Amino acid sequence: xxxxxQSDATPGGGESIIEVRDLVKHFPVxxxxxxxxxxxxxxxxxxxxFDLKRGETLGVVGESGCGKSTLAQVLMRLVPQTSGSAxxxxxxxxxxxxxxxxxxxxxxxxVLQDPYTSLNPRMTVGDIVGEPFEIHPEVAPKASRRQKxxxxxxxxxLNPEHINRYPHQFSGGQRQRIGIARAxxxxxxxxxxxxxxxxxxxxxQAQVMNLLGDLQDEFGLSYMFIAHDLGVVxxxxxxxxxxxxxxxxxxxxETEIYEHPTHPYTQALLSAVPVPDPxxxxxxxxxxxxxxxxxxxxxxxxxxxxxxxWKAQDLCAEEQPELISRLGGHDSACHFAEERQVVP
Ligand SMILES: Nc1ncnc2c1ncn2[C@@H]1O[C@H](COP(=O)(O)OP(=O)(O)OP(=O)(O)O)[C@@H](O)[C@H]1O
Ligand code: SF4
Ligand SMILES: [Mg+2]
Numbered sequence: 001x002x003x004x005x006q007s008d009a010t011p012g013g014g015e016s017i018i019e020v021r022d023l024v025k026h027f028p029v030x031x032x033x034x035x036x037x038x039x040x041x042x043x044x045x046x047x048x049x050f051d052l053k054r055g056e057t058l059g060v061v062g063e064s065g066c067g068k069s070t071l072a073q074v075l076m077r078l079v080p081q082t083s084g085s086a087x088x089x090x091x092x093x094x095x096x097x098x099x100x101x102x103x104x105x106x107x108x109x110x111v112l113q114d115p116y117t118s119l120n121p122r123m124t125v126g127d128i129v130g131e132p133f134e135i136h137p138e139v140a141p142k143a144s145r146r147q148k149x150x151x152x153x154x155x156x157x158l159n160p161e162h163i164n165r166y167p168h169q170f171s172g173g174q175r176q177r178i179g180i181a182r183a184x185x186x187x188x189x190x191x192x193x194x195x196x197x198x199x200x201x202x203x204x205q206a207q208v209m210n211l212l213g214d215l216q217d218e219f220g221l222s223y224m225f226i227a228h229d230l231g232v233v234x235x236x237x238x239x240x241x242x243x244x245x246x247x248x249x250x251x252x253x254e255t256e257i258y259e260h261p262t263h264p265y266t267q268a269l270l271s272a273v274p275v276p277d278p279x280x281x282x283x284x285x286x287x288x289x290x291x292x293x294x295x296x297x298x299x300x301x302x303x304x305x306x307x308x309x310w311k312a313q314d315l316c317a318e319e320q321p322e323l324i325s326r327l328g329g330h331d332s333a334c335h336f337a338e339e340r341q342v343v344p
Contacts, residue, residue: 014053014054014055014056015053015054016051016052016053016054017052017053017054017088017089017189017190017222018051018052018075018086018087018088018190018222018224019051019052019086019087020048020049020050020051020052020075020084020085020086021049021084021085021086022047022048022049022083022084022085023045023047023048023049023071023074023081023083023084023085023086024043024045024046024047024048024081024082024083024084025044025045025067025070025071025074025079025081025082026041026042026043026044026046026082027041027042027044028040028041028042029041029042029297040297040298041297042296042297043245043246043296043297043299044067044070044246044296045067045070045071045074045246046067046245046246046247046296046299047084047246047247048067048071048084048243048246048247048248049248049323050241050248050251052190052222052224053222053238054189054220054222055216055220055221055222056222056223056238056239057216057222057223057224057225057233057236057237057238057239058222058223058224058225058237058238058239058240058241059225059226059227059230059233059234059236059237059239059240059241060224060225060226060227060240060241060243061226061227061228061229061230061233061240061241061242061243061269062228062242062243062244062269063228063244063293064228064293065293065296066243066244066245066246066293067243067245067246067296068194068226068243069194069226071243072110072192072194072224072226074086075093075108075192075224076105076108076110076192077093077094077096077101077104077105080094081094088104088107088108088190102136105136106136106139106186106187106188107186107188107189107190108188108189108190108191108192109183109184109186109188109190109191109192110183110191110192110193110194111176111179111180111183111191111192111193111194111196112179112194112195112196113194113195113196113198113199114199118179119167119175119178119179120167121166121167121168122166123166123167124163124164124165124166125153125158125162125163125164125165125166125167125170125178126146126149126163126164128167128178128182129149129152129153129178129181129182129185130145130146130148130149130185131182132182132185132186133145133148133185133186136186139185139186139187146163148185149163149181149185150163152181152182152184152185153181155181155184155215155218156177156178156180156181156184156211156215157177157211158170158174158177158178158181171204172199172200172201172204173200173201173204173207173208176196176197176200176204176208177208177211179196180196180208180211180212180215184215184219187219188221189220189221189222190221190222190223190224191221191222191223191224192223192224192226193212193223193224193225193226194226195226195227195228196208196212196225197209197232198227198228198232205232209232209235209236212225212236213235213236223236225237229269229272229273230242230257230258230266230269230270230273231273231274234254234258237254238253238254239251239252239253239254239257240252240253240254240257240258242257242263242265242266242269244265244293244304244305245293245294245296245299245304245305246296246299246304247304247323247333248323248333249263249265249266249305249323249332249333249334250262250263250265250266250323250330250331250332250333250334251323251330251331252329252330252331252332253330256329256330257330258270259341260329260330260339260341261339261340261342262326262327262329262330262332262334262337262338262339262340263305263332263333263334263337264287264305264309264310264311264334265305265308265309266332267287267340267342268287268288268289270342271284271285271286271287271342272286284342285342287310287342289308290308291307291308293308294307300317301317301318302315302316302317302318302319302320302321303316303317303319303320303321303333303334303335305334311334311336313335313336315335316335319335321333321334321335327339
């Protein structure tokens with residue numbers, strides 16, 4: 001383990017289960033059909049550091065393309081990192097081989113956004129939820145698997161008698177429950193939820209979020225919960241990391257991010273969250289972001305948010321702002337960080 005990882009392992013207390021330091025993932029941009037040439041790199045994740053503490057939910061929020069899913073895939077060893085480090089229970093994720101890597105693959109599971117495409121339509125629910133036992137037979141002997149799958153269906157609120165049904169015989173919310181049952185099969189410690197409710201109706205979203213909350217309490221799970229929208233993750237998150245163009249721009253507790261945001265991008269995202277109380281709607285200032293997210297192949301110099309920031313000054317183009325505490329509270333990557341209350 002590097003010194004950097006040891007030195008600031010658990011800011012704010014609590015034992016870290018995952019520690020990420022300066023993680024980078026660049027995808028080459030290649031042209032040519034027969035002879036491929038690399039003409040640049042998509043800087044999908046570009047120097048990200050955070051801790052996931054045992055038993056907590058860390059919300060990871062940002063617009064489409066800011067690198068959320070890539071971050072998840074790198075941590076799960078589904079794509080190789082470009083540089084940086086990540087540990088799981090103090091051990092280097094990127095150096096794991098053999099049985100240690102198998103254990104990592106049991107310990108960290110993912111629930112994906114689209115329950116329509118992430119479940120194989122030709123497999124029964126029993127086969128889908130029980131498939132992880134085929135890959136990790138040590139977790140459940142063959143004779144006990146059917147019962148284990150039925151128990152899992154019960155835990156996520158599905159009828160265990162529906163074990164022989166196919167995905168199309170379930171509603172969207174029920175399909176997401178199947179995905180969650182499958183993720184639970186190997187008794188993981190961490191579940192990465194990659195926009196698990198984005199494709200569901202609002203009423204069903206709440207049910208699935210409540211289920212995830214209950215399962216966290218029951219099994220002591222740690223969640224990394226990815227979403228576009230700060231509104232979706234608030235209820236479940238203990239802390240939130242806001243990402244923009246491959247970087248974390250602000251990270252703090254739920255109260256710090258929602259009630260005392262200091263980065264202009266967080267403030268703009270918050271101003272887009274629907275206000276449930278109609279009497280408060282008229283009081284909120286709406287911050288409209290101008291322009292599109294710049295290309296991650298050639299991000300702006302200095303602060304990446306400067307092309308859309310209403311506070312940008314010369315320094316913002318010259319110097320990249322560090323993710324640090326400038327106001328004595330949580331960390332924010334803005335030279336001119338200042339608190340602005342957005343949601344009344
Ligand atoms: N395999 C790949 N090859 C090249 N570029 C990729 C690859 N995967 C992702 N990217 C690019 O990396 C950037 C980050 O993508 P990523 O999917 O991580 O974003 P995201 O935050 O999850 O977005 P969304 O909210 O739309 O799911 C995007 O510009 C994307 O086009
Ligand atoms: S560093 Fe400058 S451009 Fe970036 S968010 Fe702060 S004020 Fe805006
Ligand atoms: Mg994604």
